Ligand SMILES: Cc1ncc(C[n+]2csc(CCOP(=O)(O)OP(=O)(O)O)c2C)c(N)n1
């Protein structure tokens with residue numbers, strides 16, 4: 001078995017990208033993504049990774065260069081955060097429409113304004129509807145594992161869609177954690193060379209990105225959504241294969257001590273680890289019936305698995321790390337509500353927003369969320385969302 | 393290197409890589425120029441195209457006019473997309489994983505709006521990074537695709553739908569055409585040229601030279617647009633010639649920093665010959681026309697000085 005190495009999570013992600021033997025990387029620096037691409041450029045400079053590293057002049061160009069490299073048939077990687085992701089937004093929509101399997105790490109960071117370099121999920125929520133597969137990692141090992149798996153998922157010819165691997169900025173990107181690296185031969189066996197379905201090649205000319213007249217546009221969009229939804233099966237397949245090969249098992253929806261629990265917390269990202277500690281305390285010390293459900297796959301939204309995971313609970317407290325301005329709930333809570341709407345015996349759903357712009361979410365916060373959710377459920381309180389720990 | 397001064401009518405390639413039947417307006421010089429470029433570059437080239445007339449009229453799914461690989465992503469990023477294609481082909485060829493091992497020319501093409509305005513940053517980035525590619529700007533001096541709005545490449549005194557001449561403001565466009573050729577040259581790239589489909593062999597030679605030059609090349613191609621310039625379609629080619637003969641659009645190249653005129657005339661026509669057939673200049677009075685003549689003379693003189701300097705340096 002491979003040995004465990006203590007290394008910064010950003011560097012572990014770069015190692016995964018190296019082991020995936022990417023052909024091209026185009027990126028623009030932004031905190032807290034920088035360590036990933038700095039390390040990658042070192043790996044290229046040291047000939048440890050044989051790839052084109054294209055130091056572009058903006059994130060808009062980063063994603064545009066990636067479109068070019070991927071269309072020419074190169075395994076392509078990029079990484080960004082926050083304002084960078086927002087600047088890419090126009091091109092983000094076009095990548096899945098062109099069926100280009102780019103892998104991108106998003107070191108999640110709050111969006112301006114006010115400008116903040118700290119962590120929340122407002123950046124990825126702004127890119128929610130762009131058609132990318134979006135996966136969340138909770139710790140460094142997951143970030144490494146999911147990065148490797150993402151190439152395999154994205155490049156599967158049944159998928160051919162881009163993926164973002166979301167890691168919480170600073171709380172994940174900048175911490176040193178123990179990682180178990182997979183041997184290169186095993187990576188190679190798991191992730192074979194990228195074989196593009198079509199590529200820009202003068203011997204077999206294709207036109208990519210043509211005009212969609214009204215007679216074809218709707219069909220193109222429906223196809224795109226079908227492909228994205230169907231990718232969930234491939235995600236599961238790759239998770240299963242990875243688990244069998246390497247012993248680390250991933251699910252699109254993960255549960256923690258949730259069996260038979262009356263109240264469930266639902267989280268996404270690295271706060272899940274704090275939430276687990278809260279659950280331990282609630283169950284072991286306070287003897288309460290509270291469990292945890294974590295969303296790993298955010299897009300396509302794993303409705304069926306979520307339904308299964310929460311069936312039987314009475315109260316579901318959903319934590320969001322972003323505000324969807326003017327919306328009746330947090331972005332995750334809104335998806336959960338629409339998934340459970342009209343379902344027999346569906347739990348009461350309480351929407352909470354916390355941890356904006358790097359504000360800590362403590363074990364006590366999670367316990368307070370559970371307390372509030374249970375009393376809201378008791379009175380069937382009609383609400384949109386509650387913000388935790390905000391001075392009003 | 394091959395002899396570049398070879399293009400003559402009977403030697404021009406017969407093969408077409410831009411199919412007919414596309415949807416450009418009658419007399420569109422943009423498509424005429426593109427066809428000549430395609431003939432010159434032949435089979436082994438890949439295009440990254442910006443949004444604009446050229447993209448719209450050639451790629452209405454399921455009909456593509458392109459017989460070479462072609463990609464369109466967005467309006468402002470043709471240079472970035474081409475950078476990616478260039479980098480990828482290079483790395484994949486090195487790794488033995490690209491299906492073709494011949495040299496492939498990478499071309500970014502965009503209108504003036506997609507180049508001098510919204511695409512300027514991506515263009516500058518690509519030129520600065522030194523990708524081995526040709527960037528061709530097809531300059532029809534406005535945003536034609538969206539209905540003839542001004543760009544910073546629209547000339548002084550031209551009316552467009554967003555620089556109209558009116559009662560309070562009888563001039564039309566107030567600003568001088570942005571000198572993108574100098575901006576490109578300021579990146580110290582090995583090859584920069586102006587070109588015009590009204591001088592097809594000059595254009596083809598330049599494209600060939602650009603393709604054979606390692607590193608980035610920038611070609612600024614002047615393409616009369618009968619629809620946007622409000623003139624008869626059959627004037628597109630001749631107005632392009634008059635633009636050169638009247639010094640409005642001189643044909644020159646900058647090779648490794650050295651300027652050289654590629655088409656010269658002993659006598660020049662007055663700018664009024666150029667302005668008169670075009671509806672976009674119809675509102676101009678004599679004083680305004682004289683002012684334009686002065687501007688044209690001045691910038692031509694400035695260009696000639698650079699050419700002379702280069703001649704001295706080369707001596
Ligand atoms: C980001 C963005 N802004 C605006 C547009 C609308 N738009 C499409 S083409 C175009 C003008 C194109 O002008 P130019 O580049 O000069 O090409 P032409 O059509 O004149 O050949 C504009 C404004 C767009 N597609 N994308």
Ligand code: SF4
Nearest residue numbers: 417420445536617619
């Ligand atoms: S509007 Fe002008 S540039 Fe566009 S297709 Fe018509 S003639 Fe050509």
Ligand SMILES: [Mg+2]
Nearest residue numbers: 503504534536
């Ligand atoms: Mg134009």
